[in-house]
Amino acid sequence: MRPLFLLPLLLASFTHAQTPQLLATNPDNPNEKPHPIALSKADVQLFIAGRLCQTTMTLTFHNDGDRVLEGDLVFPLPENATVCGYGLDVGGQIVDAVTIEKDKARVVFETESRKGIDPGIIEKVEGNNFRTRVHPIPARGTRTVRVQYVSQAVARGDQLVYTLPLRWPGSTPEMTVRIESISNDAPKVEALPEAPGRIEALPP
Secondary structure: OOOEEEOOOOOOOOOOOOOOEEEEEEOOEOOOOOEEEEEEEEEEEEEEEOOEEEEEEEEEEEOOOOOOEEEEEEEEOOOOOEEEEEEEEEOOEEEEOEOOOHHHHHHHHHHHHHOOOOEEEEEEEHHHEEEEEEEEEOOOOEEEEEEEEEEEOEEEOOEEEEEOOOOOOOOOOEEEEEEEEOOOOOOEEEOOOOOOOEEEEEOO
């Protein structure tokens, strides 16, 4: 099946989430309550240039059930953040989204869906969250998504602070955090996990 991914900004209503999570549903029973898919791996890269911070999060979710699922990835962002990249794994490779205008995105989405192609679309929803549909999520298998966004550190007293959304419920078996800065006076990075797999901070 040929992949198609779109990256418009479409307003919608959705429950606010505190951390990125993949909420899965059973295609055979759409009335079944969505449930979170376990996060098995997280790779986080933060690039700092002055007050600007570019965050790239590559997240792998594992379906431990015996049936194929579909779901919505809900990704919370800082209030001043702008998504600049999105990708989804197809055949073991991350395929990047294409940014197009909102109205055209809907037309392309509906056209491709009628052809039997499963397009992806990422939308801005309530609370400065972004949402995208992920399908299929194979039984006993994984799906990997990559989200990249740019935001600014905020002033807290006489210090600049930047917070990473890394406090997922439960444990993450494998996590890597890489921080790179080209600023001598970089913002303080908060909300780092207490015991990740690895934190690597490169000097400016």
